[in-house]
Amino acid sequence: MRAKAGDATGALTAYAGLLPHVLRLGGPDHHLTLSIRYNLAYWQGETGDAAGAVTAYAELLPDMLRVLGPDHPDTLTTRHDLAYWQGKARDR
Structure with missing residues (x-):
């Protein structure tokens, strides 16, 4: 997997390519x-786009x-990561 190899851009591209297929199915x-x-x-x-990450997490939440539901671990992780990237976006 590209992400494990340190290729953030490649991982982003791979997930972006996968999304339409999973949405369809x-x-x-x-x-x-x-x-x-x-x-x-x-x-x-x-990949360095903290503001884009904030937007994506805000749309996902x-x-x-x-x-x-509000107590599901994935929902809580999404909340956490939204806050994290909001902080990163302000630091830039």
Whole structure:
């Protein structure tokens, strides 16, 4: 996997290419779709686009809340990472 090799841009590109296929097969509320969107937000931040990561996490969080609920570990992780990247975006 590109991410493990340290290729943040490659990981971002790979997840972006995968998303349309998973959306088509599983739909927007499928757990895998949410997971890919989460990874897209993460790798967007890791490529240096903290503001883009904030936007992506902010768009993802309402869907996580609706589909998984406020106490689900993935929802909590999304909240955490949104706050983290908000801090990073302000530091730039």
